[in-house]
Amino acid sequence: MIEFNDVTKIYGGDVKAIDDISMTVEDGEFVILLGPSGCGKTTLLRMVNQLESISQGDIKIQGQNVREMDKIKMRRNTGYVIQSNGLFPNMTIEDNTMIVPDLLGWDRKKKKDRFNYLMDLVGLNPDDYRKRFPHELSGGQQQRVGVARAMAADPPVMLMDEPFGALDPIIREKVQDEFLAIQKEVKKTILFVSHDIDEAVRMGDKIALLRDGKVQQFDRPSELLIRPNNDFVSDFVGKDRVLRSMSLYSVEDLVTTFGLKNKEDTITDTKEISIDTSLRIAISMLLNQEADQLVIVDRQGQAKGSLTFDLIEKFLHQEVKGA
Amino acid sequence: MNAKKVTSYVIRLILWTLVIAFFFWAISENMFGKIFEEPGKFMELLGRHLELVSISAGLAILTSVPLGILITRPSFRRSEWLIVNIANLGQTIPSLAVLALAMGFLGIGLKAAIVALYIYSLLPILQNTIAGLDSVRPEMKDAAKGMGLTPAQVLFKIELPAAASSIIAGIRTAVVLNIGTAALAYLIGGGGLGVWIFTGIQLFDNQTLISGAVPVTLLAVLVDLLFRGIEYLLVPKGIRLARKSAMESV
Numbered sequence: 001m002i003e004f005n006d007v008t009k010i011y012g013g014d015v016k017a018i019d020d021i022s023m024t025v026e027d028g029e030f031v032i033l034l035g036p037s038g039c040g041k042t043t044l045l046r047m048v049n050q051l052e053s054i055s056q057g058d059i060k061i062q063g064q065n066v067r068e069m070d071k072i073k074m075r076r077n078t079g080y081v082i083q084s085n086g087l088f089p090n091m092t093i094e095d096n097t098m099i100v101p102d103l104l105g106w107d108r109k110k111k112k113d114r115f116n117y118l119m120d121l122v123g124l125n126p127d128d129y130r131k132r133f134p135h136e137l138s139g140g141q142q143q144r145v146g147v148a149r150a151m152a153a154d155p156p157v158m159l160m161d162e163p164f165g166a167l168d169p170i171i172r173e174k175v176q177d178e179f180l181a182i183q184k185e186v187k188k189t190i191l192f193v194s195h196d197i198d199e200a201v202r203m204g205d206k207i208a209l210l211r212d213g214k215v216q217q218f219d220r221p222s223e224l225l226i227r228p229n230n231d232f233v234s235d236f237v238g239k240d241r242v243l244r245s246m247s248l249y250s251v252e253d254l255v256t257t258f259g260l261k262n263k264e265d266t267i268t269d270t271k272e273i274s275i276d277t278s279l280r281i282a283i284s285m286l287l288n289q290e291a292d293q294l295v296i297v298d299r300q301g302q303a304k305g306s307l308t309f310d311l312i313e314k315f316l317h318q319e320v321k322g323a
Numbered sequence: 324m325n326a327k328k329v330t331s332y333v334i335r336l337i338l339w340t341l342v343i344a345f346f347f348w349a350i351s352e353n354m355f356g357k358i359f360e361e362p363g364k365f366m367e368l369l370g371r372h373l374e375l376v377s378i379s380a381g382l383a384i385l386t387s388v389p390l391g392i393l394i395t396r397p398s399f400r401r402s403e404w405l406i407v408n409i410a411n412l413g414q415t416i417p418s419l420a421v422l423a424l425a426m427g428f429l430g431i432g433l434k435a436a437i438v439a440l441y442i443y444s445l446l447p448i449l450q451n452t453i454a455g456l457d458s459v460r461p462e463m464k465d466a467a468k469g470m471g472l473t474p475a476q477v478l479f480k481i482e483l484p485a486a487a488s489s490i491i492a493g494i495r496t497a498v499v500l501n502i503g504t505a506a507l508a509y510l511i512g513g514g515g516l517g518v519w520i521f522t523g524i525q526l527f528d529n530q531t532l533i534s535g536a537v538p539v540t541l542l543a544v545l546v547d548l549l550f551r552g553i554e555y556l557l558v559p560k561g562i563r564l565a566r567k568s569a570m571e572s573v
Binding site for chain 1 (some may be wrong): 460462463465466467468469470471472473476480481484485559560561562564565568569
């Protein structure tokens with residue numbers, strides 16, 4: 001758990017980079033610090049592992065005040081990933097990954113086992129990469145190693161500063177999915193800086209939207225999209241915010257409340273999609289006019305009925321207006 | 324093969340032909356005779372030359388590398404310009420003048436020559452140490468710090484390996500320059516192979532001149548090669564390979 005209590009950062013006597021932030025990140029929660037550049041999101045992250053000092057207030061990790069902890073020890077027990085991954089060019093992938101365990105004095109066997117486990121986790125073959133150097137890897141591979149390195153000593157808390165920001169969009173999406181799968185398995189408490197609303201909605205359990213060092217809204221992604229607190233939040237998430245929010249629901253969410261229309265066998269131009277499909281994709285398919293009838297099939301491949309705009313309108317009315 | 328490569332091969336070929344022609348001429352004219360006539364004297368001069376170079380360059384390394392490390396630490400950053408300017412001063416004064424100045428303070432002899440050569444070697448090493456450490460990407464230091472490396476561990480595990488090739492190149496430049504400059508030590512009574520070079524010039528005696536000058540040149544070339552070998556050994560493999568692949572992709 002990470003607690004922020006009235007945290008403030010003052011530069012040069014009067015500039016408030018972080019202005020009285022209080023919030024709590026629960027154990028195993030994935031929280032995105034989102035905001036435009038200069039909003040203080042990176043500063044806030046770096047205050048947690050004391051790379052930036054705290055001017056006022058307290059930050060506590062697992063109930064312990066970070067200011068009272070030994071900086072070096074605390075950092076070794078906190079995963080840290082940065083945008084350009086910061087792999088060390090003079091060390092092999094194994095040495096890079098095992099740098100914290102090495103500092104903690106683990107024996108060779110334990111380090112080797114851990115390396116093998118981590119590389120499998122991030123989807124790289126340990127023996128292929130052990131003796132290679134960072135420059136021989138692609139950006140996506142380097143970033144996977146960066147993630148593995150941050151998890152090396154199994155820290156409960158991970159701090160990630162736009163870790164996937166330097167990757168091209170296609171690779172980024174892939175690495176994001178992989179990381180979500182890893183997170184499902186390891187359940188770390190994660191603080192993740194991003195400026196990308198899509199990334200934030202995709203990845204976060206909760207999003208803290210910052211502006212000028214203040215938290216504008218700290219909520220679940222769907223709440224942020226559907227019920228923005230103020231004009232800044234609604235502008236930042238974009239005019240298509242409701243459509244965006246539909247990616248957080250699956251067709252199944254709609255089916256459980258409203259059911260489906262009966263499938264009409266007279267219509268021949270039909271298309272089948274799985275019940276797990278996100279509502280955003282389903283809506284897009286309707287808008288694209290890909291077929292005259294969109295048939296929803298369950299996990300067994302059994303047709304359940306057809307999806308129409310009426311049903312989607314009802315669902316939106318319930319979710320957005322809170323009927 | 325591209326035009327650039329061909330040109331470089333041709334130039335190399337011409338240079339080597341000239342070198343071989345020179346040695347052919349020198350040997351056929353018995354220009355190295357002095358070395359064989361007075362081997363004892365030659366060894367004494369060579370030994371003195373090496374002594375001048377190794378003591379002055381050794382002290383310069385021991386001063387400049389730690390100094391370079393010290394002034395690239397965050398708390399000393401502001402004093403960087405001051406120290407670099409002082410070292411620059413030593414370099415802008417012509418080598419002969421440094422020798423003359425040293426003689427002014429310390430009189431004639433070995434000590435004055437070593438001090439002058441030492442001052443003259445400081446800057447290339449200091450500059451390259453600072454440049455090498457400055458070239459380490461700040462994100463890398465940040466990542467290291469954020470993972471809980473102590474400042475000393477950041478220096479030894481990350482910064483110095485990354486800066487090694489630059490630092491060694493600085494040392495190589497300084498030592499090679501030093502070998503040439505040490506020939507001037509004769510002028511303030513420092514001895515070394517300069518003794519034969521200057522005697523040869525004064526007496527229009529090519530044999531004496533060449534017996535002094537060629538060994539100095541060969542010494543410089545050999546030391547240059549030696550340091551390239553040291554660079555190969557000390558620069559971490561990953562950095563060497565990364566640089567190579569970066570150069571090939573250009």
